[in-house]
Amino acid sequence: MAVSELLRIDIACLDGAGYRVIPVELPVGATAGEALVAAGLRLGEATVGVFGRVITADAPLADGDRLELYLPLQVDPKTARRQRAAAKEKKPGRP
Numbered sequence: 001m002a003v004s005e006l007l008r009i010d011i012a013c014l015d016g017a018g019y020r021v022i023p024v025e026l027p028v029g030a031t032a033g034e035a036l037v038a039a040g041l042r043l044g045e046a047t048v049g050v051f052g053r054v055i056t057a058d059a060p061l062a063d064g065d066r067l068e069l070y071l072p073l074q075v076d077p078k079t080a081r082r083q084r085a086a087a088k089e090k091k092p093g094r095p
Contacts, residue, residue: 010062011039013046013069033057035067055094074079 007030011022022039032048032055033095046060047054050061054070061067 007061007063007065009035009063009065009067011035011041011067011069013041014071028063030061031057032059032061032067035061036069041069043069046070047072 005028006025007028009024009026009030011065013020013022022041024035024038028036032050033043036043036048036057043057048057048067049055049061049070050065052068087095
């Protein structure tokens with residue numbers, strides 16, 4: 001049985017149409033940055049990770065990895081919770 005000389009990577013990202021997964025085949029030893037270029041994506045302000053673990057663009061990938069692009073938060077989660085709680089308290093008719 002011959003060993004494959006290609007890595008099969010899935011890249012998960014958000015775009016204007018929503019969530020999508022882009023399958024990419026790369027040579028063994030390819031990095032996260034090379035995978036993004038192969039998929040026609042730019043890192044920009046996003047952070048990358050593999051299966052929820054943040055990595056750098058120069059990190060090597062393994063066959064079957066799921067490369068994910070994490071966009072910066074628009075609102076701090078604690079601030080958002082406080083705003084939702086304050087909005088609930090202001091609604092008329094709530095006990």
